[in-house]
Amino acid sequence: xxxxxxxxxxxxxxxxxxxxxxxxxxxxxxxxxxxxxxxxxxxxxxxxxxxxxxxxxxxxxxxxxxxxxxxxxxxxxxxxxxxxxxxxxxxxxxxxxxxxxxxxxxxxxxxxxxxxxxxxxxxxxxxxxxxxxxxxxxxxxxxxxxxxxxxxxxxxxxxxxxxxxxxxxxxxxxxxxxxxxxxxxxxxxxxxxxxxxxxxxxxxxxxxxxxxxxxxxxxxxxxxxxxxxxxxxxxxxxxxxxxxxxxxxxxxxxxxxx
Numbered sequence: 001x002x003x004x005x006x007x008x009x010x011x012x013x014x015x016x017x018x019x020x021x022x023x024x025x026x027x028x029x030x031x032x033x034x035x036x037x038x039x040x041x042x043x044x045x046x047x048x049x050x051x052x053x054x055x056x057x058x059x060x061x062x063x064x065x066x067x068x069x070x071x072x073x074x075x076x077x078x079x080x081x082x083x084x085x086x087x088x089x090x091x092x093x094x095x096x097x098x099x100x101x102x103x104x105x106x107x108x109x110x111x112x113x114x115x116x117x118x119x120x121x122x123x124x125x126x127x128x129x130x131x132x133x134x135x136x137x138x139x140x141x142x143x144x145x146x147x148x149x150x151x152x153x154x155x156x157x158x159x160x161x162x163x164x165x166x167x168x169x170x171x172x173x174x175x176x177x178x179x180x181x182x183x184x185x186x187x188x189x190x191x192x193x194x195x196x197x198x199x200x201x202x203x204x205x206x207x208x209x210x211x212x213x214x215x216x217x218x219x220x221x222x223x224x225x226x227x228x229x230x231x232x233x234x235x236x237x238x239x240x241x242x243x244x245x246x247x248x249x250x251x252x253x254x255x256x257x258x
Contacts, residue, residue, distance in 0.1 A: 003240075006240040007238045007239075008035055009031055009034045009035040009091070011035070012031075013036065013086045013088055013089050014028075014036040014037070014089075014090065014091035014092075014237065015039045015082060015092050015126075016028050016031075016038060016039065016041070017069060017096035017122075017126060018042055018095040018097060019039075019041060019042060020040055020044065020048045020050070020051040020064075021042075021047055021200075021201065022198075022201060022202070023146060023195065024096070024146075025040075025054070026227075027093055027229060027230065027233040028051070029230065030229075030231075030233050030234050031093075032060030032061075034234055036060075036091065037060075037061040038055060038060055038061070038062050039062075039063045039082050039089075040052070040062065040064045040065075041066070041067040041096070042064075042066065042067070043066065043068045045064075045066045048065075049064070052064050063082070065081065069096050069122030069123070069126060070114070070117045070118045070121075070122055072121070075126050076125075078126075079129040079133050080129075080133060083134050088134045089133075089141075090135075091142045091144070092127060092130045092142070092143045093233070094126065095146040096118060096122065097146065097168075098114060098118050098119065099115060099162055099164075099202055100114065100162065100164055101160040101162050104163045107163055112163075112164045115165055116167070116168055119165070119169065119171075120171045120172065124175065127143060130143075131183065135183075135188050136183070136188070139187045141183075141187070141189070142188070142189055142236065142238070143179070143188065143190040143191070144192070144233060144236045145176050145190070145191070145192040146172075146192070146193055146195065147173050147194045148165070148169040148194055148195060149250050150162065151166060151170040151248075152250065154166065159210050160205070169194075173192060176190050176191060180245040189236075189241065189242070189244060190245055191247045192247070192248040193229060193249055193251060194251065195229060195250075196218070196250065196251060197214050197224065197255075198225075198228070199223060199225075207223070217258065218252070218253040218255045219254035219257060219258065220253035223253070224252075228251060229251060
């Protein structure tokens, strides 16, 4: 079989949460380039509008829905809206997330809840809704969770402590494994990308604080760029990864090696 058709996403519908900027938008570019119709959700309408204009300029068909995944009752109606409009959801990229920096002994409870509510609870509920309303009935689906190398290790390098974030991403890592095993019978694959440091709005403070230490602890001696997640996201969203499930793959310039 020729290799190129394995990556072809023509006719597929991809829902990308937190897709209006940063890593989510990069992934939307990649999936759209290979033919997917893309649904972006995020909290800020102006950022969604900018992302839609950008992607349409690249020839991608785009739908945007303003949504906050910490507003749990809104999640299933949002997923139903997509299914009603475009018939199915073939690919789910769980990218929306937040963080909080504080010493663990001083970590505010409301900040802990904010991180866990979005990074774990919101992710679970959107995944559950997509599975129930589209993927399980159709016996087909690709779920790509954006975890983090922070879910594979503790804080290091004297960086700002991020206990709630690390905990939530560790949860995403094991949710990926567990759901992959359970939903394999429905022909749904579930994998996770664990990025290292990339220049996004969420990481700006950390990069400003500790760039030298980060680079010194990264064998490739750089942080991620706007292309570095695209190939893996395409692989995990396509038939090229049909025999891969339950994997948590670090994209970190080798930082997990040392």
